[in-house]
Amino acid sequence: MSTQIAGTKVAFLGTGNMAEAVLAGALASGLAPSDVVATVRRAERGEALADRYGVGTTTDNAAAVAGARIVVVGVKPKDVVALLDLVGPALEPGAVVVSVAAGLPLSLYAAHLPDGQPVVRTMPNTPAQVGAGITAVVAGPTASDDDVALVEALLAGTGETVRITEKDIDAFGALAGSGPAYVFYVVDAMAEAGVLLGLTRDVARRLAVQTVLGSGKLLAETGEHPVVLREKVSSPGGTTIRALQKLDEGGVRAAFLAALEAAQARSKELAAELG
Ligand SMILES: NC(=O)C1=CN([C@@H]2O[C@H](COP(=O)(O)OP(=O)(O)OC[C@H]3O[C@@H](n4cnc5c(N)ncnc54)[C@H](OP(=O)(O)O)[C@@H]3O)[C@@H](O)[C@H]2O)C=CC1
Numbered sequence: 580m581s582t583q584i585a586g587t588k589v590a591f592l593g594t595g596n597m598a599e600a601v602l603a604g605a606l607a608s609g610l611a612p613s614d615v616v617a618t619v620r621r622a623e624r625g626e627a628l629a630d631r632y633g634v635g636t637t638t639d640n641a642a643a644v645a646g647a648r649i650v651v652v653g654v655k656p657k658d659v660v661a662l663l664d665l666v667g668p669a670l671e672p673g674a675v676v677v678s679v680a681a682g683l684p685l686s687l688y689a690a691h692l693p694d695g696q697p698v699v700r701t702m703p704n705t706p707a708q709v710g711a712g713i714t715a716v717v718a719g720p721t722a723s724d725d726d727v728a729l730v731e732a733l734l735a736g737t738g739e740t741v742r743i744t745e746k747d748i749d750a751f752g753a754l755a756g757s758g759p760a761y762v763f764y765v766v767d768a769m770a771e772a773g774v775l776l777g778l779t780r781d782v783a784r785r786l787a788v789q790t791v792l793g794s795g796k797l798l799a800e801t802g803e804h805p806v807v808l809r810e811k812v813s814s815p816g817g818t819t820i821r822a823l824q825k826l827d828e829g830g831v832r833a834a835f836l837a838a839l840e841a842a843q844a845r846s847k848e849l850a851a852e853l854g
């Protein structure tokens with residue numbers, strides 16, 4: 580039988596955008612709100628999370644990890660080391676520490692946690708909030724198969740998971756971790772173009788959102804290559820090919836290649852700054 584998350588005690592330390600998205604997905608896959616403690620820095624954020632999900636909240640990170648089988652570290656990379664130093668002595672010996680941070684290697688976690696503490700490094704993305712995310716999972720050297728399976732069970736309601744090796748995680752983050760931002764950027768640009776053509780803002784945004792949603796669904800459900808689907812839209816001598824010509828002239832494809840390289844390079848810088 581596959582590992583279930585129900586009945587597992589989970590602490591989310593630093594429950595911001597990404598940790599909230601993972602929390603929402605985990606609750607959808609059977610994690611009980613009463614088994615969750617989410618830590619925050621500001622009381623009003625804690626109240627909002629308690630209202631929205633019915634989970635326990637606190638500003639006390641060390642208290643939050645007591646009894647937790649899984650501890651998700653959701654703070655920004657620059658805040659991770661101080662948090663690990665703080666909570667390390669309070670962790671249950673077998674508790675799995677889950678990293679979501681861009682850049683930071685497993686070795687940094689090992690250096691700031693008790694010897695042998697299991698760590699699983701992940702790279703989620705925010706569509707996790709609606710069960711349509713994709714998360715990379717890297718098993719740390721002291722994480723058992725059961726630990727990794729439990730983390731995958733935590734993530735089951737957030738969408739897909741993919742086991743990868745640590746050498747690929749910066750590339751994964753550049754494509755899928757940051758990827759929703761590129762899509763939102765494109766949606767915004769398409770909507771703005773619709774306004775330029777005279778559509779109302781509401782209609783333009785609705786058209787852009789549904790077009791991206793429908794195109795993603797078409798890709799996923801047909802399994803067809805994006806080039807094939809693009810060609811099916813682009814009639815010879817028609818309207819679409821004129822538009823695509825402008826995107827090529829604007830260097831959009833080259834800009835995507837450079838953008839992902841920049842995101843990957845920034846992940847490596849974060850590791851160097853904090854390691
Ligand atoms: N956002 C994304 O799409 C993705 C993010 N990530 C990773 O997720 C991590 C978090 O990013 P993101 O969610 O965007 O950032 P956020 O700033 O939204 O989340 C961090 C949260 O941690 C809180 N916090 C900071 N210090 C403490 C503390 N000592 N105790 C309790 N809470 C604390 C912050 O509170 P306050 O708001 O008061 O400062 C904030 O709510 C990063 O490591 C990032 O690399 C990974 C993949 C995708």
Ligand SMILES: O=C(O)[C@@H]1CCC=N1
Pocket residue numbers: 681752756757
């Ligand atoms: O921008 C960031 O650093 C984080 C990591 C991936 C997505 N957001």
